[in-house]
Amino acid sequence: MLAAAVSGRLTEEWRGTSDLTGWAKITLGGLVDKIESGKNLKCIETPPNEGEFGIIKISAVTWGIYDEKQSKTLPQNSLFLETRRIKVGDFLISRANTIELLGNPVIVHKVTKNLMLSDKVLRLEMKDGDKLWANIFLRSISGRQEIQGRSTGNQMSMRNIGQKALLEIPLPKPPCEEQTEIVRHVDQLFAHADRIEQEVNQALARVNNLTQSILAKAFRGEFTEQWRKDNPELISGENSASALLERIKAERATKTPAKRTRKKATV
DNA sequence: CCGACGAGTTGTGGATATAT
DNA sequence: ATATATCCACAACTCGTCGG
Structure with a gap:
């Protein structure tokens, strides 16, 4: 953005011309x-x-x-x-x-x-x-x-x-008037960039809160029978978490646990 | 008045220490 | 590892003083 301003491209859009006459x-x-x-x-x-x-x-x-x-x-x-x-x-x-x-x-x-x-x-x-x-x-x-x-x-x-x-x-x-206009334009764009940054940060904060609140609900046992009925698409199918847990349990049952060996401590 | 000189001040570069 | 603070040596500049 700064580079564009200084190379004259912002005024180019603004004026509809690309020459830097008078600079x-x-x-x-x-x-x-x-x-x-x-x-x-x-x-x-x-x-x-x-x-x-x-x-x-x-x-x-x-x-x-x-x-x-x-x-x-x-x-x-x-x-x-x-x-x-x-x-x-x-x-x-x-x-x-x-x-x-x-x-x-x-x-x-x-x-x-x-x-x-x-x-x-x-x-x-x-x-x-x-x-x-x-x-x-x-x-x-x-x-x-x-x-x-x-x-x-x-x-x-x-x-x-x-x-x-x-x-x-x-x-x-650039000539005085043009310089003032570029400065004003850059200020506006920076203000715009700041607003976007704020919005992104707020959205990220909301996403973070959402993750935390889902986990909190899960650990409070609030995903009840009623919730399961209300959200069938989230709990059915072979990719759901419950299906995955079942698969892991089944796999473990078929295997004998491997003997743990203690790693020799290095000095 | 002018230049030389010295002391004090300011500016600069950079090594090294320190905090995070 | 990065960012910054601190310290120090030296250069450059400023200013006052003094003698010719």
């Missing part, structure tokens, strides 16, 4: 006014409560949604840097992680805690419309390839990307 080739740095990183400080491992101050962990920005529960508390409030405070609208990105998750961006929509950037999380300042566009691009296949290709480090379990390399990432930029 500029720029770099991420062309959108970014300022880039900031935070501090590496020893903290208490739990998120800060009201009146306390803290630092976000990498995991707060890893999964596409800003999760302020993924944070730790500063030992002293005075260590908090007001200039590095995380605010609504911030575009955040981690500069270190496993290769698959490195550079995953988030846009902060809600803030309830006093949190600041960590040394591994960068804040990219840009216009609101560009934040949405950069967010879509960096999460697309092309964006991921650019980030992964620019990452450094010998350990695949902890790759890094520097500010310079990040800002040099090339990205396509």
Whole structure:
């Protein structure tokens, strides 16, 4: 979906044309006014409560949604840097992680805690419309390839990307109106995908409950004579459970039980 | 004023430890 | 095994001071 949006295919359907006239080739740095990183400080491992101050962990920005529960508390409030405070609208990105998750961006929509950037999380300042566009691009296949290709480090379990390399990432930029329309379109599709996911999860939960309730009924002996009369198709025929049990019993009766041998224990 | 220098700060890369 | 935290060394940058 993201790839389609960034390659212009969503607007193609929307406009009924396939040309990318007017799309500029720029770099991420062309959108970014300022880039900031935070501090590496020893903290208490739990998120800060009201009146306390803290630092976000990498995991707060890893999964596409800003999760302020993924944070730790500063030992002293005075260590908090007001200039590095995380605010609504911030575009955040981690500069270190496993290769698959490195550079995953988030846009902060809600803030309830006093949190600041960590040394591994960068804040990219840009216009609101560009934040949405950069967010879509960096999460697309092309964006991921650019980030992964620019990452450094010998350990695949902890790759890094520097500010310079990040800002040099090339990205396509449509004219303003078209960009707004693509962002709106992608948002709608994501909302739709979320609804489908919710419905699937609810359906799975119902299936699970059904299985559990059938088993519960079975073990409570509620599949009574009356139930058997009501559901003849479930209990008749050679494939029914009762027929299968009868067959197993008959087979056992014809065989003498095999002598069990104890396996020699290995050291 | 300007350049050299040093101290302090910030940014980066990456090894290794740790939690799940 | 994977994801992330921590730590550390080093590079790069910033800023204040001083002498010419």
